[in-house]
Amino acid sequence: MLGTMYSILSPGGNVQSGARIPSLALDQQLHLYRLMCLNRRVDDQMIRLQRQGRLGFYVGSQGEEAAIIGSAFALEPRDWVVPCYRELGAALVKGFPLIDLFSQFFGNSRDLTKGRQMPNHYANHDLRVTSISSPVGSQIPHAIGLALGARLAGNDDVALVYFGDGATSQGDFHVATNFAGVFKTPTILFCRNNQWAISVPVESQTASRNMAVKATAYGIEGVRVDGNDIFAVYDVTSKAVAKARRGEGPTLIEAVTYRRGGHSTSDDPNSYRDDAEVEPWIERDPILRFRLYLTRQGHWDDDKEQALEDEVRATIRNSLDEAFRSGPPSLDTVFEDVYDEMPWHLREQMESVCTPEEFQTVEQGT
Amino acid sequence: MGIKGPTTEQLLDMYAAMWRIRLFEEQAEYQSGQGKVLGALHTYIGQEAVGVGICAHLTDADYITSTHRGHGHCISKGADVRRMMAELFGRVTGYCKGKGGSMHIADFAVGMLGANGIVAGGFGLATGAGLAAQVRESGQVAVCFFGDGAVNRGPFHENINLGAVWRLPVVYVCENNQYAQWTPQEEITLVTDVASMSSAYGIPGAQVDGMDVLSVYQAAGEAVDRARRGEGPTLLECKTYRFHGHNFGDPQQYRTKEEISDWSGQHDPIQGLGDHLQREGVLTAEEAESIRNSVQEEIAGAVRFADESPYPGPEELTRDVFSTPVA
Incomplete structure (x- = not known):
């Protein structure tokens, strides 16, 4: 199922032989670790609120934090993030304030989209995060357009678009990727292969041996990376971003990961998959892997973990309280x-x- | 490998079928110039070896879907040239009672599911036909003909992916004539060898000289057999060239006269097969001439049939639209 893929950290948090850690300062590494933990906690909290009937709908990303955060961190603030619907972590990297995200979830008077969107469909063009795009794959042409626009405007901004394994079967993926290749648009096509398109397993999604190989049909570079390895994801995405910025065209990145939760709060994965399948992915947890690495390097310990946990909980609590205090839009x-x-x-x-x-x-x- | 034939009889049939397409198209262009053909006309001249070489492996029970350039597919699948010409002329004896025209000819009796004015419009139909054959375990095969322009459209991708993952009995045949209307292929894709795209779908891909009916026959035989054995689709690319414009009246400013004359002079598929048959002693020059003459008679008959047929009356306006006729 996993096949060959680029990785730096082993699931146990050790540096693979011959691999090099990308040059990230310690405070950047700790920032990434915090964002991953924040992402996980927000997910847990929102799913709880949804179960309590206080939130209409939510899409979690448990287990995919490294793929999402590691890739978004390779961008500059001026670059575009074009999300699918499972990239809360990318919004956090972009500096999307929690209060703005929560206000959108509840559709209150502070919601930038004025309560008009389905919960979880946030957008902030000042931060260059386009709207969540529920129709599967429809965001890919948007990203190509943004990238082409940047080039026509004479700047070197790039656009990174997220989509899942299911979206690779859509015509939009095909036409957009072909276009990106022909016109060398500065785009990073980031496929989160989390093995499940709602209830469709990846084996039923395509007969091709993986997603990265699809790049050959467009004459562009395809890269396959361990999506639960934050360093590997950051590394390949950084290279793709630099290439795009140099005007050398798009890259298709397949991040191999796993959707541990349901597709959304409206889905019950127990009806179509075995718990036994999920087990090994808990061992491959991206946050745990990063924590083991940081601990081995002497940068992390239980006290720091506890302090971070407390800080993250308090941060979420404060923003939630603020969001709850705001009424509906007028x-x-x-x-x-x-x-x-x-x-x-x-x-x-x-x-x-x-x-x-x-x-x-x-x-x-x- | 292991494809038998074609037999001498099949070779002669293929030779006649290619002439049938060529002369039908030449006549259609002439009649269009006379103002008798209603609507646009896209001729198959130069591409005859593709339709003929592939359909030689199909029976009436097998399905094909076609394109806007569909006359060659119709004739290859055994449609009646008289009803085809009548349709071009807009007459009531035509395949669509004169209401469809060149781009909508279908003949379900011979498994021809229809020409299609929409680029890439045939993919869903062929894939669906393949699924129906698989569900019914009927052993039928569906062939989807499409051009190089259609490769860059969503239905190409979606249907080949689905056909591959469900192992449907479909052969996807790209007639790569190197131009999408007026656009050279290399301007709109980085991958000009369409067959190589098959790796993205996990299916076999094959590329053949689409001007050589025997090469097409061989490759098509393997793809059709594979589909019939339940082993799934093949992406078969036939490199070909249309000798005339995209449509009748196309000024063709996007390519040189030398390029056209090079292809029509050096790579004419009918001449190629004719020469081969004469070299092999299957056919004499006189017999070749006689086949051509007999097809010419047939086409002249088709024109007469169309000319003598009436136009549809006003009562046809509301027919074939709703199952319960409008009062």
């Missing part, structure tokens, strides 16, 4: 952002559904 926002100047019939509707007092009440969040 009713008049329903009428915004469609016309530059509101036509008379919409104004009439707006006035019929909300009086000025009601606007105020709604805005106060009662």
Whole structure:
């Protein structure tokens, strides 16, 4: 199932013979470790809230943190992240404030998307994180377009697009990757091969021997990397980013990982897969692997772990409290952002559904 | 390997079929110039060896899907040239009662599921036909014909992937004539050898000289046999060339006259087979001439049939649209 792939750390956190740790300062390494832990905790917390009926929907990324965070960390702030729907970690790397993410999840008055999107569909163009794209694979052409746009504008920004193994079967993957190859767009096509497309296992997804080999059909480079190895992911993505920035075109990266949880909170994986299949992936946990490495290097211990745990919990708690305090968006926002100047019939509707007092009440969040 | 034939009888049939396509198309272009053909016309001249070499392995029960350049596929699969010409002329005796025209000819009786005006429109139909054959365990095979332009469209990717993973009895045949309408292939893909893309789908790929009907026959035989044995699809690329424009009236400013005359002069598939048969002593020059003349008569008959047929009446407007006719 795993096949040949590039790795630096063994599952036990040892440096593989002949492998070199990418040049990351210790504070960068600890920052990455914190983001992975934060990502895991946010996931746990949101899934709990969803089970309690306090959140409509959530998509977790347990077990895929290294693939997501390691790749996003290879980008500059000016580069684009074009997510699928399981890349909370990339948003965190980009500096997406927790309060903005949580406000989107709850669709409250602080939500940048004004409560109009499904939960988990955050976006922040100032941070160059485009909207989560639920239609499978539809974000790939967007990323190619952003990259082409950057090149036409004469700058060297790149776009990194995330998609799953299921998306590789979509026409959008095909047309976009071909286009990227022909026009050498500065794009990184990052496939999180987490082995499952909702309930479809990767063996039923394609007859090709892996995802990276698909690059040959487009005349571009394909790379296969251990997606649970933060250093390996960072390393291959950095090289792909540098190549794209030099104007040498796109790279298809296949990060081999595993979706440990359900597809989303609306899914029960017990109905289509065995728990026994998940077991080995708990041993291959990306956070544990990184922690074992840091510990061996003398950079980490139980006290530091506990302190980080406390800090992460408190950070999440504070942002959650703040998000809960904000009420729903005011009713008049329903009428915004469609016309530059509101036509008379919409104004009439707006006035019929909300009086000025009601606007105020709604805005106060009662 | 291990593909038997073609027998002498098959060789002569293939020779006649290629002439049938060539002369049908030449006549269609002439009649289009006379204003008799309603709508656009895309001729198969130069590509005859592909349709003929592949369909030689198929029976009426097997399926094919076609493209906007579909006359050659229709004729290769055994469609009636009279009803085809009538359809081009917009007459009620045509395959679609004169309501479809050149790009919509279908003949289910011979397994021809239809020409298709949509680039890459045949993939889903052929893959579905293959799935139906697999589910019914009927032993039928479906062949999907498409051009090099269609390779860069989503349905190519989605259907070949699905056909591969479900091991469907489908042969995906790329007629790589090197131009997607007016666009040279190398401008729109980095991989000009389409057969090599098969590795991305985990299926075999084969590339043949699409101007040589015997090469096509051999490669197609292996792909069709493999499909029939239940071993899944093959991506078969036939390198070919259309001698005329994308459509009748195309000024062809995107390629040189020398390039065209080089292909039509050096690589004519009909001349190639004719020479081969004469060298092998299967056919004399007189017999070759006689085959051509007899096909020419057949095509002249098709034109007469079309000319003498009426146009559809106004009552046809609402027919074949809803199962319950509109009152």
